[in-house]
Amino acid sequence: MMPPDYQDSSLRFLFEKADIRGEWVHLGPALQTVNEAHGYSECVRQLMGQFAAAVVLISNNLKYSGKIVLQARSEGPLSLVMVECTSKSEIRGIARGDTDSIAETPIDLIPNAQLAITIERDGGQRYQGIVPLDGDSLATALDHYFLQSEQLHTRFWLFSDGNVASGLMLQQLPSQIQQDPEDRKKQWQEAEVLAETITADELFDLAPSEVLHRLYHEQSILLFEPQQVEFNCSCSRERSLSALSAIGVDELEEMLTEQPTIDMTCEMCGTSYRFNRSDLLGLAESPVLH
Numbered sequence: 001m002m003p004p005d006y007q008d009s010s011l012r013f014l015f016e017k018a019d020i021r022g023e024w025v026h027l028g029p030a031l032q033t034v035n036e037a038h039g040y041s042e043c044v045r046q047l048m049g050q051f052a053a054a055v056v057l058i059s060n061n062l063k064y065s066g067k068i069v070l071q072a073r074s075e076g077p078l079s080l081v082m083v084e085c086t087s088k089s090e091i092r093g094i095a096r097g098d099t100d101s102i103a104e105t106p107i108d109l110i111p112n113a114q115l116a117i118t119i120e121r122d123g124g125q126r127y128q129g130i131v132p133l134d135g136d137s138l139a140t141a142l143d144h145y146f147l148q149s150e151q152l153h154t155r156f157w158l159f160s161d162g163n164v165a166s167g168l169m170l171q172q173l174p175s176q177i178q179q180d181p182e183d184r185k186k187q188w189q190e191a192e193v194l195a196e197t198i199t200a201d202e203l204f205d206l207a208p209s210e211v212l213h214r215l216y217h218e219q220s221i222l223l224f225e226p227q228q229v230e231f232n233c234s235c236s237r238e239r240s241l242s243a244l245s246a247i248g249v250d251e252l253e254e255m256l257t258e259q260p261t262i263d264m265t266c267e268m269c270g271t272s273y274r275f276n277r278s279d280l281l282g283l284a285e286s287p288v289l290h
């Protein structure tokens with residue numbers, strides 16, 4: 001079992017004698033809350049776990065204010081898998097399609113998927129990168145994505161049993177400590193090869209200091225304070241009402257002749273918002289419909 005201090009948390013670490021930094025993440029209750037009430041198969045929950053671990057690693061590795069959305073679209077059993085993480089380490093997510101399906105490995109649920117990584121900065125700035133997720137693994141697709149987009153060697157290790165998820169990320173930094181290109185390459189390869197030996201069970205159960213000691217006991221590594229990760233949905237009554245404004249007055253009128261209220265349920269967290277005629281009349285008077 002993961003020590004309680006490290007459940008639902010992530011932390012950064014830095015190699016003191018090599019140009020390499022890393023991230024570690026462990027998700028338990030926060031992941032279970034993302035998945036609860038959806039009736040996902042264990043296989044779908046595992047895939048959600050991998051996506052959740054990955055998006056937390058990506059988000060914490062960036063200095064920004066806003067949120068990162070990691071999503072895959074596929075023609076396979078699942079049409080969409082999406083998990084997002086804010087710069088305050090709040091996660092939420094959803095899987096759409098045949099969410100009770102199972103496969104040999106979770107990635108088989110989204111064959112030939114397109115993986116999109118979107119950075120939405122507070123204030124509206126938006127950047128999206130897309131990379132094919134062709135049957136290999138989410139971790140490998142992300143390795144390729146970072147090499148292309150940031151020109152930095154980056155490796156991900158992602159594990160989930162559906163209840164917990166854990167992950168490790170290594171990234172080579174621009175040359176600073178080590179100038180010799182051959183030595184740089186050697187240091188990176190060694191760090192990679194050692195990380196390759198970590199097992200899912202070790203990442204599920206061991207505190208990050210223990211994981212790093214097992215992998216890199218000959219290195220000096222600086223560990224930063226863990227950051228708490230939690231489930232939080234950004235839906236609200238106001239946002240639901242503004243979504244209804246897109247439907248149009250006539251259609252809303254028609255809906256209200258069939259039923260006295262209109263219910264909007266957030267598909268991510270299951271919260272229901274109920275609107276009656278007077279709520280919606282306010283909407284009709286608002287300038288958004290003119």
Ligand SMILES: [Zn+2]
Binds near residue numbers: 233234236
């Ligand atoms: Zn919600």
